[in-house]
Amino acid sequence: MRENRHQQLGLSNDDVLLMYETMLEARMIDERMWLLNRAGKIPFVISCQGQEAAQVGAAMALNKNKDYVLPYYRDMGVVLTFGMTAKDLFLSGFAKAEDPNSGGRQMPGHFGQRKNRIVTGSSPVTTQVPHAVGFGLAAKMKNEDFVAFTTFGEGSSNQGDFHEGINFASVHDLPVIFMCENNKYAISVPQEKQLRCENVSDRAIGYGIHGETVDGNDPLAVYEAISKARQRAADGKGPSLIETISYRLTPHSSDDDDSTYRDKAEVDEAKKRDAIVTFSMYLKDTGVLTDSQETEMKNKLKKRIDEATEYAEKAEYAKPETALNFVYGEE
Numbered sequence: 001m002r003e004n005r006h007q008q009l010g011l012s013n014d015d016v017l018l019m020y021e022t023m024l025e026a027r028m029i030d031e032r033m034w035l036l037n038r039a040g041k042i043p044f045v046i047s048c049q050g051q052e053a054a055q056v057g058a059a060m061a062l063n064k065n066k067d068y069v070l071p072y073y074r075d076m077g078v079v080l081t082f083g084m085t086a087k088d089l090f091l092s093g094f095a096k097a098e099d100p101n102s103g104g105r106q107m108p109g110h111f112g113q114r115k116n117r118i119v120t121g122s123s124p125v126t127t128q129v130p131h132a133v134g135f136g137l138a139a140k141m142k143n144e145d146f147v148a149f150t151t152f153g154e155g156s157s158n159q160g161d162f163h164e165g166i167n168f169a170s171v172h173d174l175p176v177i178f179m180c181e182n183n184k185y186a187i188s189v190p191q192e193k194q195l196r197c198e199n200v201s202d203r204a205i206g207y208g209i210h211g212e213t214v215d216g217n218d219p220l221a222v223y224e225a226i227s228k229a230r231q232r233a234a235d236g237k238g239p240s241l242i243e244t245i246s247y248r249l250t251p252h253s254s255d256d257d258d259s260t261y262r263d264k265a266e267v268d269e270a271k272k273r274d275a276i277v278t279f280s281m282y283l284k285d286t287g288v289l290t291d292s293q294e295t296e297m298k299n300k301l302k303k304r305i306d307e308a309t310e311y312a313e314k315a316e317y318a319k320p321e322t323a324l325n326f327v328y329g330e331e
Contacts, residue, residue, distance in 0.1 A: 004286050011223070013288045017283070017288060018060075019279075022052075022060075022077060023219065025080060026076040028305055030045070030049050030250075031049075032305055033047075034047070037254045041094070041313065042093045045253060046073050047253070048076040048077060050270065050275075051077070051216065053216060054179075054244035056081055057222030058226040059078045059081035060081055060219075062147065062149055064116075066146040068119055068135050068146060069118055070132040070151075071128070072153065072181070073108075073109030076089065083113070087308040090309055091312045092110075093108050094313055095317070097319070098315050100112075103325075104318045105318070106123075119132075124161075126152055127161055128152065132148040132178075136148045136169055136176035140174055140175065147176070147230050148174075149176075149226075150177070153182070153186060154200050158186075169209075179243075180243040181244050182216070182244060187252045187256070199213045200241070201241050209241060210232060210239075210240040211241045212241075214243070216246030217245075222244055228240075
C-alpha cells in the first residue's frame with residue numbers, strides 16, 4: 001500500500017477520483033478528435049495528450065468561483081476543470097455556431113468562456129501571458145481577491161511576451177501564476193536547442209520571484225505547487241513561475257509529422273510514464289479506485305462523448321450573414 005499522499009494535501013477520495021475522471025475525459029475527447037480529423041470530419045486537432053495531469057492538477061488547486069484562467073491551446077484539462085463540457089469542445093472542433101469559444105469562427109484551442117472565467121486567447125503564441133498580467137494588475141488596483149493563472153509551453157518562455165509580462169508582474173507583486181507546461185518540444189525544436197539554463201523555472205531568479213520545477217506526470221505534485229503559489233499570490237507575495245515536466249505524446253498538431261524530428265522509441269519510452277496509467281495505479285494502490293469503478297467511469301465518459309459528438313456534428317453552422325459580426329464596432 002502506497003503512502004496516501006492526496007489526503008496529506010487536503011484532498012478527499014472524491015477529489016482525486018474527480019481529478020482522474022477529468023484527466024481521462026480530456027484524453028478520451030482528444031482521442032475522439034483525432035479519429036474525427038482522420039475521417040475528414042473536423043479540420044484540425046492540437047492535442048493535450050501527455051499533459052492532462054499537469055492541467056487538471058493545477059486547475060483543481062485554483063478557486064473556480066474567483067480566479068481567472070488564461071490557458072494556452074493544449075489546455076483541455078484546465079477548461080474542463082473550470083466548467084467547459086465535452087459538448088462545448090466538440091462544437092468548437094466542428095466549428096458550429098453554438099461553439100462557446102468563438103461561435104465557430106476560430107480553430108480549436110482558442111478557449112474562452114466568460115461564465116466560467118476562461119479568458120479568450122489570442123492566436124499569436126504567448127500573448128495570453130501579458131493578458132494574465134493585466135488581470136493581475138486589475139486585481140491589485142481594485143483590491144479584489146482573485147488570482148490570474150496562465151499557461152504556456154517551454155518554447156513560449158523564449159518569447160518577448162513572456163519576459164515582459166513576468167517582469168511587470170514581478171516588479172508590481174501581482175497575483176499571477178505562470179505555469180510552463182514543458183513538453184520537451186517547441187513544435188520540432190527540442191529543449192536543448194531552446195534553453196541554455198537547465199530549467200525554465202531557473203529564469204525566475206532573474207525576476208526575483210519563486211520558481212519551481214515539478215513532475216508534470218504527477219497531478220498531486222502539480223496541485224501542491226499551484227496551491228502554494230496561489231497562497232503566495234493571495235498573501236500579496238507576488239507571482240510564481242511553476243514549470244511542469246511532461247512529454248507531448250502526439251505530433252504537434254494533426255498537420256505535423258513528428259517522425260521527422262524524434263524517434264518512435266523515444267515516444268514509446270515516454271508512454272511508460274503516462275499519467276493516465278500511473279495515476280490510475282496510484283488510486284488503485286491506495287484503495288480509492290477499483291477496476292470495476294474504472295470501467296464504469298470509462299463507459300460513462302464514452303456515452304457522454306458519443307452524445308456530444310453526435311450533437312455537435314448535427315448542429316448548425318453560423319449563418320453566412322453573421323460573418324462580419326464582432327469584427328467592426330456597431331451602433
